[in-house]
Amino acid sequence: MEHNTSIEHEHRDDMGSKMGMWIFIFTELLLFGGLFLVYAVMRAKFFEDFHIAAHQLNVFIGAVNTIVLLVSSMTIAMSITAIQKNDKRLALILLSITITLAFVFMVNKYFEWGGKIHHQLYPGSEIVLTLKHGQVLFFSLYYFMTGLHGLHILIGMTLIGYVMYQIKTDKIKSNNYQILENAGLYWHLVDLIWIFLFPLLYLIT
């Protein structure tokens, strides 16, 4: 080490890397936690308005998206097992399925949001301005929460794409797959948040 003038160490700490990811996940949970808090307060304050507004959401699309995300969480978990067994091809296939499902989720979201916007249900529109405060708040929270969640999906897709490239170039192997595991953790987080968003926004009516 004494002759090494570069500071790029050849040192690896999978445990530390995983710990860093978990701490990051805590921060994400707290980020959404703030929104859940506001949701809870507003729901208590405008109980009836939230009840009426929630009827406008399409439970079918929401349910489909829930299943889509759950399956994608499963496939990314399976890809970790595949890489542990040194099956590079299978891991890549499973990750492709994950990313495709994420894409399906976003397409559904696009149509869902698009439909709402088509019906003039977006913050600041003429129709929304005629609604009661509580209903406006419901739709605002709906856009804010699902929008932030959608942003996380996009970040997750980029991350999974990067991981696939790493697997392809043999940077991630059966003895060095912490990045994949971290991507998996992140993806489970995105899934988990949706598991809470779905009932809060779609099912409680």
Added chain:
Amino acid sequence: MTSNNSALHPGSYLDQQGKYKGILGWLTSTDHKRIGILYLMCILVFFLVGVTLGGVMKLELLRPGEQYIDAQTYNGFFTVHGVIMIFMVVIPGLAAVFGNFFLPIMIGAKDVAFPRLNLFSWYIYLVGSGIAVLSQFGGNGAPDTGWTFYAPYSIDSNTNVTTAVLAAFVLGFSSILTGLNFIVTIHRMRAKGMTWFKMPLFPWSLYATAWIQVLATPIVGITLLMVIAERTFRIGFFDPSLGGDPILYQHLFWIYSHPAVYIMILPAMGVVTEIIPTFCQRKVFGYQAIVLSSLAIAGVGYLVWGHHMFTSGMSDFSRMAFSFLTFVVAIPSAIKVFNWIATMYKGSIRINTTFLYTLSFVFQFMIGGLTGLTLGSLATNIHVHDTYYVVAHFHYIVFGGMGFAFFAAIHYWFPKMFGRMYNEKLGKIGWAIVFSGFTLLYFPMFVLGLQGMPRRYFDYLPEYSVGHFISSIGGFVLIFGIIIMVFNLIRSARKGELAPANPWDGKTLEWTIASPPPLENFDNDVVVTEHPYDYK
């Protein structure tokens, strides 16, 4: 004592490293020491900007009536002063500068756990600071809400509130990533033999701080995003005219921003806990009590935010609970003060610039802490709420506490960081002026506050003119002292005497390596057997 020889300190971190020369070599370096210096430079610049804004406000307040700036400009000045000082100077402050530089060295590691993430955090900090500075210009003028961005005014104000809020959001990210990095570093990279309870106390305080950074900052992040959304789309989360709840904003804001006070003060306590044993050549009194009180402050400090809102509208029960918890959090802070004093007792104390700053820290921190209890009591709070008493209190904590600890730290570690000694005589003169300026500036504010002078006013009634006059004079004295201190440090970094490896006879690991430290900190893997403060 290896590198006394040449002015170039062969092999030190200041030499060229990596493939780039000069400034680019600094901007691309993932060396924790260089990143610490980068933060130091930025913080110094922003601190001087914040000081200048404060100086102009003091000039305006020298006499009653409008002198140099009008009311709206004054509103912009105190907002920007707050935003810069809080988010860009004090919150990153000790952790980003001295934490980066010394945390890995003090635990016997070669770098932090994620060096590239560390550099990335600095860039995020730079972007956030850039946005904050940008918010002062163009648009509809500087934000005028105060650094707290209270709704609904922050929703209605047509000044550049969105930009300033965005800046605070981005700066929060940098803070989170630094905290995350430090937690993993402390967990994973301690030298062999350094058990948790053999770790020096500055790393311990950084550990407690890092958890607050990680767990509290996201809340303010999402809150600030909601403010931006609300300003953009007129949503009504916090605007009562749209059915929102402004008190909810205050809760969300203080859930972060009270723990943020502990993000500022905990590393300061850590620094002081390093300095006192060294200059008294005595084992620190009550090591475990100090560790546990750091953790207790971090834990309980999370639960006291409501004491900022005693007059905002909360149930009596909540107010009593928050008041009680505020008193509880004073206990671990007091434990630390007793520990510092007990460490000094019967020690062979060397009074130099570093130690003078440390002593004034303890003195000012006690005043700031005890006046905090006046504010934490429900009855007295009603009387002094939103008066100069509050301003004096938090400047005693933030500046008299964290700021003075920062000055102590920069003098204490200066020989290690730059390989040269500062001028002791000039340092002491600088301290005397800074300390008297500080006292003159802020102490009269306690009296003004008790007399009823409200905060954030650019004008005042003639009754308050004596206090304001003294305070303004103090402000100018303080600025003069800061100039002397900064001048001394900058000149000494270039021309000071060369520093030995261990100028203060310290015992922690950073004093076992050359000044300035070599690139990889330690030639061999470190093995720790002793307790960090084993003085004879």
